[in-house]
Amino acid sequence: xxxxxxxxxxxxxxxxxxxxxxxxLAVQExxxxxxxxxxxxxxxxxxxxxxxxxxxxxRIAFDGQPLGRLGPAAVTRLGVAHVPEGRGTFAExxxxxNLRLGAYTRRGSIQPELERVFSYxxxxxxxxxxxxxxxxxxxxxxxxxxxxxxxxxRLLLLDEPxxxxxPVLVAELFRIVRQMNKDEGLTVLxxxxxxxxxxxxxxxxxxxxxxxxxxxxxxxxLQADDSIRRSYLGY
Amino acid sequence: xxxxxxxxxxxxxxxVLCALPFLLSDYHVSLAAQVGIFFIAILGLNIxxxxxxxxxxxxGAFMAIGGYTTAVLSRDHHTNLVLTMVVAFAxxxxxGLIVGLPALRLSGVYLALVTFALAISIPxxxxxxxKFLGGSGGVQSSRTVDxxxxxxAAWTASAILFVLAWLILRGRIGRAFRAVRDSxxxxxxxxxxxxxxxxxxxxxxxxxxxxxxxxxVLATNGFAQPSEFDVFLSLELLIGVAIxxxxxxxxxxxxxxxVGLLPQISTSVPVIGAEHGRDVVFGAAVILVMLLVxxxxxxxxxxxxxxxxx
Amino acid sequence: MxxxxxSPRPSFRSRRTxxxxxxxxxxxxxxxxxxxxxxxxQSTNFARLTVEGLASGAVYxxxxxxxxxxxxxxxxxxxxxxxxxxxxxxxxxxxxxWGLPYWGAFFATLAISFALGLVLEVALIRPVLHRSVIAxxxxxxxxxxxxxxxxxxxxxxDLKFMPSPFGNGAFNLGGVAILHLYVGMLxxxxxxxxxxxxxxxxxxxxxxxxxxxxxxxxxxLVGVRVDRMLAIGWGLAAVLGAVxxxxxxxxxxxxxxxxxxxxxxxxxxxxxxxxxxxxxxxVVGGLTIGVSISLVIGxxxxxxxxxxxxxxxxxxxxxxxxKPSGLFGRREVRRV
Numbered sequence: 001x002x003x004x005x006x007x008x009x010x011x012x013x014x015x016x017x018x019x020x021x022x023x024x025l026a027v028q029e030x031x032x033x034x035x036x037x038x039x040x041x042x043x044x045x046x047x048x049x050x051x052x053x054x055x056x057x058x059r060i061a062f063d064g065q066p067l068g069r070l071g072p073a074a075v076t077r078l079g080v081a082h083v084p085e086g087r088g089t090f091a092e093x094x095x096x097x098n099l100r101l102g103a104y105t106r107r108g109s110i111q112p113e114l115e116r117v118f119s120y121x122x123x124x125x126x127x128x129x130x131x132x133x134x135x136x137x138x139x140x141x142x143x144x145x146x147x148x149x150x151x152x153x154r155l156l157l158l159d160e161p162x163x164x165x166x167p168v169l170v171a172e173l174f175r176i177v178r179q180m181n182k183d184e185g186l187t188v189l190x191x192x193x194x195x196x197x198x199x200x201x202x203x204x205x206x207x208x209x210x211x212x213x214x215x216x217x218x219x220x221x222l223q224a225d226d227s228i229r230r231s232y233l234g235y
Numbered sequence: 236x237x238x239x240x241x242x243x244x245x246x247x248x249x250x251v252l253c254a255l256p257f258l259l260s261d262y263h264v265s266l267a268a269q270v271g272i273f274f275i276a277i278l279g280l281n282i283x284x285x286x287x288x289x290x291x292x293x294x295g296a297f298m299a300i301g302g303y304t305t306a307v308l309s310r311d312h313h314t315n316l317v318l319t320m321v322v323a324f325a326x327x328x329x330x331g332l333i334v335g336l337p338a339l340r341l342s343g344v345y346l347a348l349v350t351f352a353l354a355i356s357i358p359x360x361x362x363x364x365x366k367f368l369g370g371s372g373g374v375q376s377s378r379t380v381d382x383x384x385x386x387x388a389a390w391t392a393s394a395i396l397f398v399l400a401w402l403i404l405r406g407r408i409g410r411a412f413r414a415v416r417d418s419x420x421x422x423x424x425x426x427x428x429x430x431x432x433x434x435x436x437x438x439x440x441x442x443x444x445x446x447x448x449x450x451x452v453l454a455t456n457g458f459a460q461p462s463e464f465d466v467f468l469s470l471e472l473l474i475g476v477a478i479x480x481x482x483x484x485x486x487x488x489x490x491x492x493x494v495g496l497l498p499q500i501s502t503s504v505p506v507i508g509a510e511h512g513r514d515v516v517f518g519a520a521v522i523l524v525m526l527l528v529x530x531x532x533x534x535x536x537x538x539x540x541x542x543x544x545x
Numbered sequence: 546m547x548x549x550x551x552s553p554r555p556s557f558r559s560r561r562t563x564x565x566x567x568x569x570x571x572x573x574x575x576x577x578x579x580x581x582x583x584x585x586x587q588s589t590n591f592a593r594l595t596v597e598g599l600a601s602g603a604v605y606x607x608x609x610x611x612x613x614x615x616x617x618x619x620x621x622x623x624x625x626x627x628x629x630x631x632x633x634x635x636x637x638x639x640x641x642x643w644g645l646p647y648w649g650a651f652f653a654t655l656a657i658s659f660a661l662g663l664v665l666e667v668a669l670i671r672p673v674l675h676r677s678v679i680a681x682x683x684x685x686x687x688x689x690x691x692x693x694x695x696x697x698x699x700x701x702x703d704l705k706f707m708p709s710p711f712g713n714g715a716f717n718l719g720g721v722a723i724l725h726l727y728v729g730m731l732x733x734x735x736x737x738x739x740x741x742x743x744x745x746x747x748x749x750x751x752x753x754x755x756x757x758x759x760x761x762x763x764x765x766l767v768g769v770r771v772d773r774m775l776a777i778g779w780g781l782a783a784v785l786g787a788v789x790x791x792x793x794x795x796x797x798x799x800x801x802x803x804x805x806x807x808x809x810x811x812x813x814x815x816x817x818x819x820x821x822x823x824x825x826x827x828v829v830g831g832l833t834i835g836v837s838i839s840l841v842i843g844x845x846x847x848x849x850x851x852x853x854x855x856x857x858x859x860x861x862x863x864x865x866x867x868k869p870s871g872l873f874g875r876r877e878v879r880r881v
Binding site for chain 2: 620621622624649669672674676677678679680682684686687689690691692693694695697698733763784806807810813817849851852854855857858861865866869
């Protein structure tokens with residue numbers, strides 16, 4: 001079975017600085033895959049490579065279609081939603097406008113999508129006219145997730161969603177992601193510092209170090225191995 | 236200027252300049268003098284824009300001040316013309332320092348905006364105060380000079396001012412200027428007194444423009460009038476700096492030649508009539524150069540040198 | 546070429562909503578409005594000057610709005626905006642010469658302007674957008690000179706007569722003769738500004754453009770084609786500029802290549818006064834400058850019409866020194 005997302009020997013660089021030195025990974029449709037590793041390992045860059053926000057080479061295929069040199073706008077139109085580190089919320093626009101932008105690539109009415117989103121985030125419905133920048137950090141993260149969700153993406157790229165969030169909110173966020181995955185079959189590729197939490201939610205994981213994949217396996221395998229846990233995952 | 240050409244090259248250039256008047260017709264000598272005048276102004280503006288990174292689209296105003304200084308001093312006091320140029324230098328230096336003070340709080344496009352507005356407004360001043368400044372009729376100096384005089388004066392002044400600029404830029408002041416351009420925040424952090432150097436750059440560039448203005452007036456029969464110092468003059472100066480690029484004497488020569496010669500040459504463009512060929516060709520040329528060679532002539536030279544080495 | 550750091554680029558600054566000054570500004574504006582109203586009721590001369598000022602102010606607003614649109618989208622000051630507006634006015638003139646009725650030519654010109662603005666952005670601005678500030682300044686300056694030359698070449702510098710679409714009549718409002726012309730100018734500018742506002746506020750395209758202007762990276766991630774949005778922004782700005790030129794012409798009686806040169810300075814002053822990133826500010830700024838100039842020249846004998854331009858320059862300078870973000874701008878904190 002071909003994976004929904006496949007990376008083969010992907011390299012990426014910021015100007016003269018090479019960050020990824022040949023990443024290969026596969027994400028099966030309907031699964032949650034975690035990307036773990038220490039700071040500077042290239043986790044965020046991997047997501048950026050998929051969404052086309054960074055210069056990359058190597059083969060990236062989404063649903064069998066190579067992404068080549070497609071930029072972020074084009075990749076989004078294929079059904080990939082990227083929630084970046086720092087959320088990418090439009091602070092100057094209202095909650096409703098942020099959500100509307102999430103479905104920018106969709107034609108026609110997005111009412112059904114909005115209703116779906118509000119069923120996951122009921123409190124958002126009351127805050128429609130509020131300027132997004134005045135939401136709390138946790139609320140903005142939820143808004144970012146909701147915005148990605150309005151697109152009805154096939155693949156969700158989540159970058160450090162738990163950063164700066166209170167544990168209660170983090171738990172809620174992961175609950176929602178798992179629910180989306182279960183109910184809608186949403187495929188998720190998640191980068192997380194909190195490896196424990198990520199592996200609890202994920203089906204499989206890749207561990208990165210210095211721009212290369214050093215470990216891969218199902219989440220059970222990764223969680224079970226003590227030495228792996230201690231040296232790579234920090235607990 | 237980091238790429239100061241060797242002594243040999245400088246002497247060669249000087250030699251060519253001395254020989255030129257004997258080889259060219261009077262008309263071409265006047266053209267060469269024009270290039271010299273622009274060389275001075277662009278040299279000065281380069282210190283401000285190229286080195287400290289402050290964009291001014293208003294240096295035509297300083298040329299106007301210098302030009303009017305010469306004309307008025309000559310008309311009212313019959314002052315020696317070279318002396319008027321020195322006075323213009325001094326006056327414009329002070330005015331430049333004064334203008335540099337509010338400029339401290341502006342940068343980038345904001346400064347460009349303000350100086351642009353200044354350039355458009357300045358020609359109105361002589362119109363308002365016509366008794367002293369001659370109104371639209373202008374001011375006539377008491378003595379006129381021929382093209383050879385202007386050629387000699389322009390290139391002699393160029394030489395002197397070039398050496399002066401070189402001395403300023405290679406020393407501590409030059410380093411401070413470059414620090415301001417590259418990062419104001421870093422410059423302040425390392426103790427560079429921002430206001431002093433930014434204002435100083437304005438003063439120096441204004442002084443140079445003033446001298447150029449004096450020569451400019453003398454080149455038009457000693458006649459100073461508002462229409463000579465319109466906004467297009469300021470635009471041309473900035474264009475000259477952009478064409479020159481940063482850090483090369485040849486670049487400034489190229490910039491001066493571009494601005495001084497191209498309008499004259501394009502007057503004879505066949506299809507587009509005499510008067511308007513000038514603007515169309517000039518405008519198109521400027522855009523093309525910026526698109527193709529954004530680092531100016533200096534950047535082009537640097538690229539060619541790298542190619543030659545490879 | 547030296548990379549010149551420009552203070553408006555957001556990446557180096559933190560932005561705080563300048564909530565504190567907004568009520569003050571609104572109070573000031575309200576006070577000014579009351580002052581004008583009272584003055585108009587007291588004196589017919591005052592009323593006449595005010596209406597004239599509002600009408601010219603409308604023209605400045607339109608051009609200022611064009612400048613703000615472009616600045617918000619691409620962080621470029623388009624020094625050629627005035628000349629572009631002048632060019633499109635000549636296009637309208639030519640269409641009328643070829644037999645089109647005024648309003649047909651008007652709308653055709655708007656369409657042509659849109660296309661022109663779009664093409665210019667793609668061909669000239671996009672290549673230099675990521676380079677230094679100086680490069681974009683020089684390109685727009687070169688465009689200024691080029692357009693000036695082209696217009697002089699194609700149509701000549703002599704004055705051309707264009708029929709005024711509003712005729713020479715006047716309304717009589719309580720003893721004050723208000724020219725149809727001024728009402729027309731205000732109405733047309735108001736209509737175009739409202740339409741553009743509605744586009745931004747209520748349409749998906751407008752939302753995309755706003756998103757692209759304020760956070761291009763995030764906008765790309767939701768699928769907005771940022772490049773395209775910038776080009777459309779330039780097209781819209783050209784349309785607003787065309788409106789300004791077409792409305793400026795009747796009040797100057799004749800069409801000449803120098804039509805927009807001083808208006809550009811007033812528009813700069815208006816845009817800065819209102820805040821370079823604030824569309825509402827551009828409109829308010831334009832009207833303010835228009836009325837101020839009209840009243841000052843009318844009532845202060847020392848300041849003749851020749852000092853209009855230096856006056857606008859001073860306004861520009863003072864605003865930038867005292868409150869660079871303008872009346873409605875958000876204050877950008879720049880730590881040095």
